[in-house]
Amino acid sequence: MQKKAVILVSGGLDSSTVLAMLDKKGYEIHALSFNYSQNNVVELKKIKEFLKGYNVVQHKIINFDLSLFSTSALTSKQTKVPKYKNSKEVGNAVPVTYVPARNTIFLSVALGYAETIGASDIFLGTHASDSANYPDCRPEYIKSFESMANLATKQGVEGNKININAPLIDMSKSEIVKKGLKLGVDYSKTISCYDPTDEADSCGECLACRIRQDAFAANNVPDPTTYK
Amino acid sequence: MQKKAVILVSGGLDSSTVLAMLDKKGYEIHALSFNYSQNNVVELKKIKEFLKGYNVVQHKIINFDLSLFSTSALTSKQTKVPKYKNSKEVGNAVPVTYVPARNTIFLSVALGYAETIGASDIFLGTHASDSANYPDCRPEYIKSFESMANLATKQGVEGNKININAPLIDMSKSEIVKKGLKLGVDYSKTISCYDPTDEADSCGECLACRIRQDAFAANNVPDPTTYK
Numbered sequence: 332m333q334k335k336a337v338i339l340v341s342g343g344l345d346s347s348t349v350l351a352m353l354d355k356k357g358y359e360i361h362a363l364s365f366n367y368s369q370n371n372v373v374e375l376k377k378i379k380e381f382l383k384g385y386n387v388v389q390h391k392i393i394n395f396d397l398s399l400f401s402t403s404a405l406t407s408k409q410t411k412v413p414k415y416k417n418s419k420e421v422g423n424a425v426p427v428t429y430v431p432a433r434n435t436i437f438l439s440v441a442l443g444y445a446e447t448i449g450a451s452d453i454f455l456g457t458h459a460s461d462s463a464n465y466p467d468c469r470p471e472y473i474k475s476f477e478s479m480a481n482l483a484t485k486q487g488v489e490g491n492k493i494n495i496n497a498p499l500i501d502m503s504k505s506e507i508v509k510k511g512l513k514l515g516v517d518y519s520k521t522i523s524c525y526d527p528t529d530e531a532d533s534c535g536e537c538l539a540c541r542i543r544q545d546a547f548a549a550n551n552v553p554d555p556t557t558y559k
Numbered sequence: 560m561q562k563k564a565v566i567l568v569s570g571g572l573d574s575s576t577v578l579a580m581l582d583k584k585g586y587e588i589h590a591l592s593f594n595y596s597q598n599n600v601v602e603l604k605k606i607k608e609f610l611k612g613y614n615v616v617q618h619k620i621i622n623f624d625l626s627l628f629s630t631s632a633l634t635s636k637q638t639k640v641p642k643y644k645n646s647k648e649v650g651n652a653v654p655v656t657y658v659p660a661r662n663t664i665f666l667s668v669a670l671g672y673a674e675t676i677g678a679s680d681i682f683l684g685t686h687a688s689d690s691a692n693y694p695d696c697r698p699e700y701i702k703s704f705e706s707m708a709n710l711a712t713k714q715g716v717e718g719n720k721i722n723i724n725a726p727l728i729d730m731s732k733s734e735i736v737k738k739g740l741k742l743g744v745d746y747s748k749t750i751s752c753y754d755p756t757d758e759a760d761s762c763g764e765c766l767a768c769r770i771r772q773d774a775f776a777a778n779n780v781p782d783p784t785t786y787k
Contacts, residue, residue, distance in 0.1 A: 391627060393623075393624070393627065394622075394623075394624065395621075395622075395623050396621065396622065397671070399619060399621065399668075399671075399672060399675070400671050400672065400674075400675045402675055425713045429713060430671070431670070431671040431672075431674035431675050431712060431713070431714075432667055432668070432670040432671030432674060432708075432711060432712060433671070434711070435667040435670060435671070435707070435708070435711045436664070436667040436668055436671060438667075439660055439663040439664040439666075439667040440627075440660070440664055442659070442660040442663060443625070443627075443628050443658070443659040443660030443661070443663070443664060444627060444628065444659075446628075446659035446660060447627070447628045447630050447659050466710060466711060466712060466713060466715070466716045467710075467711045467712070469710070471710055472707070472710040472711055475703075475706055475707040475710050475711075476707050476711070478703055478706075478707070479663070479700070479703040479704050479706070479707045480660075480663070482694060482695075482697070482699055482700040482703050483660060483662070483663045483694060483695045483700055483703075483704070484659060484660060484694060484695070485653045485657060485659070485694060486659075487694070488694045
């Protein structure tokens with residue numbers, strides 16, 4: 332029987348690259364996205380477009396109101412997304428775009444979904460360029476979530492291990508772009524911006540835009556993003 | 560400053576007893592419940608009523624569609640809640656009322672909420688009578704979730720530990736009732752049934768009803784539940 336995988340897709344550059352990698356591996360792919368009252372909800376439109384190019388048997392969007400976590404610039408109407416001259420400016424602090432427990436909530440839902448459909452593997456796009464700033468993008472976190480997941484579920488305790496796969500975990504953003512370009516990823520159909528327009532034009536000045544720009548520059552390829 | 564706690568309340572006997580215990584400890588209490596498309600959604604009405612008797616500064620109900628996890632009798636319209644002659648009949652199997660990753664999803668949201676409001680403690684009502692049947696009610700699971708939580712969050716990695724408290728973890732249902740009666744818990748305002756009527760009358764024959772009946776019988780007190 333074909334092995335099943337659940338992949339968290341955000342419409343961004345990272346999870347899109349993971350999908351392209353996964354597409355070659357012969358899994359039956361189930362994609363999961365979240366409408367979590369994010370200000371940049373336009374990313375969900377980009378996903379739909381991007382997924383058309385891949386063998387995804389099912390794509391589910393989970394509605395879930397994270398505006399409860401009102402302190403993040405990604406979900407608050409008050410806190411503004413900070414703008415930077417370049418990606419170095421932010422340093423190693425956890426920025427206001429951090430959403431408390433976001434990856435844990437997303438992975439938990441993916442876990443429940445994986446168990447429901449009998450999938451052994453969950454994929455997500457966390458990577459080294461984010462791990463300096465976001466605790467829930469670090470290798471030790473992913474490993475810890477996996478241990479917990481196998482104690483939390485019927486599937487896990489019965490010995491059918493659930494694997495949390497973060498294939499980009501040691502890669503920088505520019506290495507991810509390099510990998511994706513080799514796999515033919517159409518990055519014009521992805522969006523990184525924390526603060527895009529309603530037409531999905533990127534702001535060009537938030538941390539996500541700055542890191543994206545650096546990544547294309549490091550690969551000496553034009554950034555296909557539409558900036559406002 | 561008064562310490563803050565987040566408590567998961569379901570309207571059931573266990574979390575209601577935890578709330579009564581917590582009420583004596585001097586925390587600023589924030590309660591969290593979930594409307595997760597459960598068939599027994601009437602439990603949310605019971606919570607509102609129950610909470611009136613306690614010092615809870617805020618009660619939030621999170622809407623979240625877990626019918627995605629269609630295999631559970633608690634969320635499916637197809638799978639029927641099994642009925643038993645007594646609580647022993649179910650044995651140690653994981654029953655169809657298991658909802659994949661439910662406690663993990665609930666705790667993840669509680670974690671995000673705790674970090675948002677700066678709470679150091681999360682309380683939930685898992686206990687020994689459930690741990691035979693549900694992996695996500697066992698002590699090793701709770702401990703593993705706590706480790707993960709402290710790697711997942713800014714609060715945790717900065718050394719402000721988040722504690723996952725399951726004060727009933729080693730108690731049987733009858734010990735919980737004993738404890739609650741001492742604390743003056745009004746169990747008529749709680750509901751355990753997996754398959755209640757729209758008027759919140761309990762079925763009397765599901766696993767949850769059978770365990771509840773046994774617990775009151777073991778304490779030689781009348782079960783104040785309204786059965787249909």
